[in-house]
Structures are given as structure tokens and as C-alpha cells.
Amino acid sequence: MRFIGSVIEKLQRHPKRVVFPEGNEPRVLQAARQFFSLRLGVPILLGDRTQIKEAAARLNVSLEGVRIINPEDSEELPGFIRRYELLRRMKGVTEREARETMVKANYFGAMMVAMHQADGLVSGTNEISGSVLRPLFQIIKVAPQATTASSCMIMEVEDTRFGHNGTLFMADCGVIPEPTVEQLADIAVSTANLAKQILGIRPQVAMLSYSTKGSATHPTIGRVQAATALARQKAGEKMLDADFDGELQVDAALIPEIASRKLPESPVAGRANVLIFPDLNSGNIASKLIQHVARANAYGQILLGLDRPAADVSRGSSAHDILGVAAIVGIQSVEYQRLYPDAGKHLPGE
Secondary structure (H helix, E strand, O other): OHHHHHHHHHHHOOOEEEEEOOOOOHHHHHHHHHHHHOOOEEEEEEOOHHHHHHHHHHHOOOOOOOEEEOHHHOOOHHHHHHHHHHHOHHHOOOHHHHHHHHOOHHHHHHHHHHOOOOOEEEEOOOOOHHHHHHHHHHHOOEOOOOOOOEEEEEEEOOOOOOOEOOEEEEEOOOOOOOOOHHHHHHHHHHHHHHHHHHHOOOOEEEEEOOOOOOOOOOHHHHHHHHHHHHHHHHHHHOOOOOEEEEEEOHHHHHOHHHHHHHOOOOOOOOOOOEEEOOOHHHHHHHHHHHHHHOOOEEEEEEEEOEOOOEEEOOOOOOHHHHHHHHHHHHHHHHOHHHHOOOOOOOOOOO
16 A cells, blocks of 8 residues: 555545446446545446446445446437547448447547546456457547557555565556567656656666576567667657666566676666566566565556556456556546647547
């Protein structure tokens, strides 16, 4: 609770509206109740009102302060349908197809965020990632000054010697299977930006590999080396005060004793608080290992590079995890214009 407690304290000063498309899911109901009770803002649940109330009653969860919207009878639905038609006109989407799509909770929730009727979205407790990401990429899309949409996990481990007091940012663990050099650099810069925004620290970014500074040779290592150089360049252009180093093995990135032997002059080795993985296989496997073997608190996937804040949580998430992710999404929205200067200025279809 060290990390997420600080996030909650920050959000209490700037409450936000977070929409949860899976409105009758028990863990979401519990998280929404806590979101309101902790004065973090207004939770918005999507779904059939009767089903949501019945589910809350079974759990003995109060719905005070919780807003409930059924997309099928919402007064916003006609406008959302028109917006979606405009967005998808090049795909030949008809009005009937647009209506069938917009009554789906993930699409309706994405449109709410795009239309500034909510500040962020959290979904995924009962959905595969594609069902969460597809509406976001169709409706919210990539932020104007970003070129890559990715994701990160924020891990809070018990041992405070790792990362920043036990907090590590890990990416990409959920979106891009095999990132190019440019995508890998974008992932590094976006994740560093988020770490700086949420923790107020100087991000120390390790670009990970199975090699440390040429201890092995392979085309995948060259890709990490090139991405490290490009990340430094992109960070400089964005005036982001951060350190990037790579390629690094994960022990050299995290353990000071090992770093002192392998890379004594590195600004990152032995003190990394942001870990960038070379591909989705390694990132996803590593994040789940840390979560379950080290019993870490895991918050994510926090989506990066989108025009508006959103998250795709794991189907294995607890109510506590969902609350933490919702708080992080809320904090993202507080200074989203600083992260992505032109984000959210245009409505869907314009």
C-alpha cells in the first residue's frame, strides 16, 4: 500500500470520473464503492440497472455516489451512434451496425471518455484484451504527438531495495508482441513519462536483454541498443529528465553489487525503476512471475500513448487491484495534457 496509498492521496485532491463497463461484476462493484468512499471521484457503472442493483444487494455493497448508465436506454446513445458512424464511414458502417456496436459497454464507455463525459476507463475483468483494446483504438485512438500505443504494469514489491521504494514500472507487458526499434523507444519514453508523473522521480530506464553491453551478439540485441539511443534522443526532444541505458541484463539493472562489477559508470545499472522488455513474451511472463512468486501488488495494464486515459486489467484482478488501477487512471487524467499536449482536443469524427 505504500505506492497506491500515495496515488490515492493525490487523487483525493483532484477527484475524477472513471467509467467501468463491467458494471455488474462483483469485483468492479466493490472497487467502485471504495472509489467513492475514498473520495476519489465518481465511479460510473455501465449495464442493466436492475442487474447491477441485484448484484450489489447480494454483496451488501452500497451504490451511494455511484452513477449507473444502461447504454441501451441512455439519452446519449443517438449522438454516440452518429459519432461512431462518422468514425467508421470509410469502413462502410451502417446506422444499424453502429447502433449494435454502441450498445456494447466497452464501446459506449470508450465513447464516453472520448466525448469528455468520463475522465478515464477501466475494463477487462471479464474480457480478453482484444475486446477492451479494439473499442479504444477505434474510438479514442493514439494521441496526436504519440506514434505508439503500448501498456505498462506498475509492480509494488515488498523489498524496498528494488526500484523506487519497491515500485517498478514494467513495459510493454500487454500490447505489442514484437516492437520495432522505434516502438521500443516510444515505449521507453512513455513509461518513463508515466513514472515521472506519478512518482515525481527521475526515471532510470533499463532497456533489458539477455546481454549486458555486448556480452552476447544477436540481431535482437542490436535492436535494443538502437532503441536505447533513440529513446535518449526522443526524451531530449520532449525535455524529459530521465536516464536510459541498455542493453542490460535484469540483474545488472536491479542489483547494485552486480552493477558495480559489470557497469560501474552506468547511471541506471543497479538502480533502475523502469524496466523495458524487448518483446511481449518476456514482459508478460516477467510481470506475472513477479506478481505471483513475489506476491507483488500489480496494477495494470495502464495504457500509454492513447488520446485519453484507460486501462485493461487482468481477468485475475482483485477488487483491490481494480481500485488501484482506477486511481492510477484518475491521476493520469489530472495532467494528461502535460503527457500528451494535444490529447483530447478533437472529438471523435471531427
